[in-house]
Amino acid sequence: xxxxxxxxxxxLFRKQQIRLANQGLELLKKKRDxxxxxxxxxxxxxxxxxLRLERATADAQAALAYTEAVEGRMVLQSVSLxxxxxxxxxxxxxxVMGVPIPVIRKAEAPVKTELERGYSITGVSARVDQTARKxxxxxxxxxxxxxxxxxxxxxxxxLQKTNRRVNALENIVIxxxxxxxxxxxxxxxxRAREDHFxxxxxxxxILEKSHRG
Numbered sequence: 001x002x003x004x005x006x007x008x009x010x011x012l013f014r015k016q017q018i019r020l021a022n023q024g025l026e027l028l029k030k031k032r033d034x035x036x037x038x039x040x041x042x043x044x045x046x047x048x049x050x051l052r053l054e055r056a057t058a059d060a061q062a063a064l065a066y067t068e069a070v071e072g073r074m075v076l077q078s079v080s081l082x083x084x085x086x087x088x089x090x091x092x093x094x095x096v097m098g099v100p101i102p103v104i105r106k107a108e109a110p111v112k113t114e115l116e117r118g119y120s121i122t123g124v125s126a127r128v129d130q131t132a133r134k135x136x137x138x139x140x141x142x143x144x145x146x147x148x149x150x151x152x153x154x155x156x157x158x159l160q161k162t163n164r165r166v167n168a169l170e171n172i173v174i175x176x177x178x179x180x181x182x183x184x185x186x187x188x189x190x191r192a193r194e195d196h197f198x199x200x201x202x203x204x205x206i207l208e209k210s211h212r213g
Contacts, residue, residue: 004180004183006183006187006188006191007184007188008188010184011181011184011185011188014177014180014181014184017177018174018177018178021169021173021174024169025166025169028162028165028166028169031162032159032163032166035097035099035155035158035162036159039152039156042148042151042152042155046152049141049144049145049148053145056137056138056141057138059134060131060137060138063130063134064076064131064134064135067130067131071125071127071128075124075128076128079128079132083132087108087110087139087143088107089104089105089106089143090105090107091103091104092105096151096154096155097155097158099155101150101151102150102154104143104147105143106140106143110136110137110140110143111136111137111140112136
């Protein structure tokens with residue numbers, strides 16, 4: 001325990017600190033509960049998107065293997081060279097419970113029409129178009145996942161930080177202040193008893209002198 005002065009003003013000051021610490025603890029607990037309410041559904045959404053991405057990837061790879069077997073590798077290489085490869089995203093920002101969070105959105109739809117892919121629609125089969133679409137769907141899910149996982153990470157970090165502050169106040173700061181208040185109170189009480197005893201002795205001596213006189 002840190003060294004404290006056993007004075008009444010110090011006692012009042014420490015009691016005020018305890019009141020403020022308890023108020024801060026209450027606010028932090030409310031913030032933690034609110035963050036948790038935001039955090040738990042995002043975990044579910046992250047898991048859902050992860051499963052979607054896994055299934056979409058497996059589906060696209062199977063489609064690619066089949067298309068390559070039917071159309072030939074040269075056809076796929078020629079199509080891939082002609083395909084536009086740029087996907088634009090918009091990154092803005094928002095706040096959730098006071099926590100700044102990047103927002104990642106599609107600037108354009110990753111899933112394109114046959115005319116938007118850049119290759120000649122008369123030179124490829126429907127299988128190639130379907131395979132391209134499946135890989136574009138993967139990109140679409142990846143953008144959604146990037147947004148939700150960023151939100152999850154930021155909220156998780158803030159939740160951990162808030163938990164640490166709650167634990168510090170609850171288990172360290174407030175108990176230490178309470179111990180300090182107890183120490184000061186006991187010291188003042190002991191001092192009061194000593195003063196009382198001293199006054200009794202002084203009074204006794206005065207009475208004895210007055211009787212002798």
